Each structure stands twice: as C-alpha cells, then as structure tokens.
Amino acid sequence: MANKISISTGMLEDQADRLQKLSNQIYEIYSKANRAISLIHEATNSKYSWDMQRKGTILLRDADHMADLMHDAAKIAVQASTSFQNTDKVIRELIGEFLPKDIIQSPPSTQEVTDSNGAVTYTDGEYQNRITDIIAQEKANISSCTAQKYWSWYYGEPSSCGDGWCAVFASYMMEKAGVDVNAPLSESEWFKTSPAYQFDYFSAKGFIEHRSDGYVPQVGDLVFYEGYGGGVGHVAIVTSIENGVVNTLHGNIGQPTIGEIPENWYRNAAEGGYCKILGYGNISAFAASQG
Numbered sequence: 001m002a003n004k005i006s007i008s009t010g011m012l013e014d015q016a017d018r019l020q021k022l023s024n025q026i027y028e029i030y031s032k033a034n035r036a037i038s039l040i041h042e043a044t045n046s047k048y049s050w051d052m053q054r055k056g057t058i059l060l061r062d063a064d065h066m067a068d069l070m071h072d073a074a075k076i077a078v079q080a081s082t083s084f085q086n087t088d089k090v091i092r093e094l095i096g097e098f099l100p101k102d103i104i105q106s107p108p109s110t111q112e113v114t115d116s117n118g119a120v121t122y123t124d125g126e127y128q129n130r131i132t133d134i135i136a137q138e139k140a141n142i143s144s145c146t147a148q149k150y151w152s153w154y155y156g157e158p159s160s161c162g163d164g165w166c167a168v169f170a171s172y173m174m175e176k177a178g179v180d181v182n183a184p185l186s187e188s189e190w191f192k193t194s195p196a197y198q199f200d201y202f203s204a205k206g207f208i209e210h211r212s213d214g215y216v217p218q219v220g221d222l223v224f225y226e227g228y229g230g231g232v233g234h235v236a237i238v239t240s241i242e243n244g245v246v247n248t249l250h251g252n253i254g255q256p257t258i259g260e261i262p263e264n265w266y267r268n269a270a271e272g273g274y275c276k277i278l279g280y281g282n283i284s285a286f287a288a289s290q291g
Helices: 009-045 046-083 087-098 101-105 126-140 146-157 166-176 195-205 284-289
Strands: 007-008 112-116 222-226 232-242 245-250 260-261 279-280
Touching: 009 146, 009 245, 087 232, 126 166, 126 245, 126 284, 146 166, 166 195, 166 232, 166 245, 195 222, 195 232, 195 284, 232 279
Parallel strands: 007 112
Antiparallel strands: 222 232, 222 279, 232 245, 245 260
C-alpha cells in the first residue's frame, strides 16, 4: 500500500501567508499596469494605442485571474490548517464547481494534515511544556507574526483586519498548545477576540490569580492589564520568569509584529504611563478543566 503524504498545519499556514502576499503583489502590479496602459493610450496615435490597449487588456485579465487563484489557494491552505482536512477535499469543497469532471470523479488523495505540535493529552503542568514550544516557534519566526496571521487564523481565511488583536493572538497561542478556545464561546461570545471577555470568563471559573495572594505566574499564563479609563484593556502571555522578572509576549503593542517585554513595561498609548496588572489567567487550570 502506498505511503500517505503528511503535511503539517505550520507548513500550510506558511504557504497561505506566501500565497496571499503574492496575490497582493499581483493586484498591485495590476493597478500600476492598468494606469500605464491608460497613459500610453492617451499619449499615442489611435491605431497604435488601440492595439496596445487590446493586448494590455488581455495581460491585465490574466494577471487579475492569477491574483484571484493565489487568493483562493491561500484560503484553501488556511482552511485545511484550521480544520485538519485533507487539502484535496478542501479544494473540492471550495472550488469544486470549477474543476474538470474527471478530477471531481476521481478519489481524493490520502494526504494527512497533522498538528505541527503533535497530539495533546494533558497531565498536571503539561500546558507549560506545550506553550513553551509554541512561544519559541513564534519568536523564531517573528517577522511573519503579524495581525494578518492571527486574524486569518480567527476567520479561517486570509484577512488583513488590523483592529486590536491582543486577545486573538492569545487565543491562537492557547489553541496551538492544545486548549479548546471554542469551548467558552457558548458562555462568552467574544472570548477569542476580547481581553475583557477573556478576563470575565476566567474570573467566573475561578481561574484568575493575584501576586498579592502569593501566586507565582507560570509560563503560558495570561496577563490582564487595565485599559484606558478603567476596565480590561489588554492581554499578553507569560513567556519566562527570570530572577523574579516576568517576561511577556504581546500582540498589538504599537508594532507590526508580536513583541516580548517585561510585564511591567506595558504602556497605554493614550495615557502614556505603565498599565496596572489586573490579574493572571491560570491556563493550566483552564486546560485541566477541559478534561
């Protein structure tokens, strides 16, 4: 029997990111070329300009079609990664109506999509080991760790949404470490996108800890910060504890990518001062509660 082809979620995510960037570049070239053809048409005699415009229109049509294909391919890779589906099956699901009949009627490939980080079975304290690996992985590829990456994960398709993404980043990290971040949605609709909803959910479950009570933050814990005008305004993830200093990894801290800073260094741009820490989300307790 033939061996199965195995591809990881990380590989699919990297492919989706590259494909979407190529699609964006082609769209940009398309816009510039369209403008150039218009200028040529205006500056030359009618016979030459009409012939040039006709040929240019054909090239533009092909470029536009190629950009659309790149976007569709990125969407397929993202869906395959987030749903752990064979990419052959996802292609049939998303664009099957455009495929030749002989391909539709042929059996799908035996490709397997596996989690880049392996299977998850929790024991006491295991979440810290898992999240440590994920943190190292994100920091090693920090140039690609942008809002677009995490919003694309959230929507299940390429997205350039740039609004506040600290909670989306935290949710992504938890899920990659094996925590089911969809489970709270029945009780907390915006759990995956709002630090305030995350804080409220953890509080209701008894998973919020405080240093004043003697709690020592652990790698993978969430850190909740007070926002402008009060309330919960930001969330980050504990990455390490060195000589009593708790280091944290943040999304949406005024730079294109994620960033690592000591926990007390987080500033609120609107107020200019350091933000108060409201508490720590005990992720080991959260993970253990899921069985």
